[in-house]
Amino acid sequence: MSFVLLSVHRASAPFPCCRNLLAVVLLSLVASVGQAWGEPTDADFLAAKSAFERADRAKLKALAGSFSGHLLQPYVAYWQLKLGLDAATANDVHGYIQRWPETPLADGLRVDWLKTVGKRAEWTTFALDYPPPTAEDTELACYGIQYRRQRDGEAALAAARPLWFSGQATPDACEPLFAAMIGSDVLTVADRRARYRLAVEAGNVRLAQSLAGELPPENRISARDFARVDADPARSLERGDFAWKRQAGRDLAL
Numbered sequence: 001m002s003f004v005l006l007s008v009h010r011a012s013a014p015f016p017c018c019r020n021l022l023a024v025v026l027l028s029l030v031a032s033v034g035q036a037w038g039e040p041t042d043a044d045f046l047a048a049k050s051a052f053e054r055a056d057r058a059k060l061k062a063l064a065g066s067f068s069g070h071l072l073q074p075y076v077a078y079w080q081l082k083l084g085l086d087a088a089t090a091n092d093v094h095g096y097i098q099r100w101p102e103t104p105l106a107d108g109l110r111v112d113w114l115k116t117v118g119k120r121a122e123w124t125t126f127a128l129d130y131p132p133p134t135a136e137d138t139e140l141a142c143y144g145i146q147y148r149r150q151r152d153g154e155a156a157l158a159a160a161r162p163l164w165f166s167g168q169a170t171p172d173a174c175e176p177l178f179a180a181m182i183g184s185d186v187l188t189v190a191d192r193r194a195r196y197r198l199a200v201e202a203g204n205v206r207l208a209q210s211l212a213g214e215l216p217p218e219n220r221i222s223a224r225d226f227a228r229v230d231a232d233p234a235r236s237l238e239r240g241d242f243a244w245k246r247q248a249g250r251d252l253a254l
Contacts, residue, residue, distance in 0.1 A: 039066070039070065040063075040066040040070060040072070044063055044067075045075075045076075047059070048060055048075075049079070051079075052082070057080075057083050060079060060080055060083065061080065064077070064080060074103050074105055075105065078096070078105045078108075078109060081096055082109070082112060085113065085116050086116060088113070088116075090113075090125055090128060093113045093129075096109055097110060107132065107133060110132050110133075111132055111140060113129060114126060114129055114130055114132060114140055114143065115139060115140055115143060118144075118146065118173065119173070121146070123146075123147050123151070126143070126147050127147065130144060130147060131144065138170060138171055138174065139171035139173045140173075141159075141163065142160065142163065142170075142171060142173035142174035143173050145159050145160045145177055146173070146176065146177065149177070157180055157181050157184075157186055158186070160181065161181065161186065161187070164181070164187060164195060165191075166195070166198060167199045167200075167202030167204055168199075168207070169204065169206075189219060192211060192215055192219075193219060193251060195211055196208055196211040196212050196251065197254070208226075209221075209223060209226045209230075212226060212248070215248070218248065219247045219251065220248055221251065221252050225252060226252070229252055240253075
């Protein structure tokens with residue numbers, strides 16, 4: 001193959017006008033030889049990616065064999081492991097990471113694995129790979145605090161407090177921590193009202209309504225009142241129809 005490449009290169013040197021044509025012929029030749037040797041094509045890789053996105057494990061498995069030893073094998077192997085992560089073992093995950101340690105996929109797989117075992121509260125397994133070498137997102141941070149809470153006690157909850165103050169919905173992994181902090185007054189009513197306002201400012205109506213409906217009675221905004229104001233805020237403000245003497249009414253007006 002190298003002889004063919006060298007010969008074509010030398011033949012093309014005196015004739016610049018023909019180089020583009022020769023390049024096309026050369027690429028076709030390389031592709032033909034690759035197919036003859038059973039190497040996967042671009043179409044095979046795109047088909048494998050599509051199978052992963054559709055969660056078609058059978059199709060992905062059928063395509064994966066042709067990528068053995070190929071430059072793109074880490075991607076196909078990652079997709080297979082990702083689809084079966086709920087049934088994977090720590091050995092499966094560590095085997096991938098040890099085989100392809102320098103790829104971004106290895107770091108991503110470690111995070112995916114930590115979330116999987118964190119969701120199952122398998123903290124002994126979780127501890128083997130936590131913390132990850134890369135930055136944590138909010139979901140993994142909450143699983144990390146859950147892990148430290150069962151290891152170190154309720155003092156670990158303090159680390160979850162900054163995560164509360166967001167106008168965006170937070171992952172399910174955070175909810176047990178927030179519930180515990182509300183139950184122990186680590187998160188005060190003022191803190192809960194503050195997050196309600198953050199959600200309103202962010203235009204996150206569903207979160208704001210959920211937060212307002214879970215406040216203590218004096219601060220609680222009923223779903224009916226919230227829906228009425230959200231449906232026509234200009235009219236509500238024009239009429240001034242709010243329970244001004246209650247904190248809930250003032251928060252709704254605000």
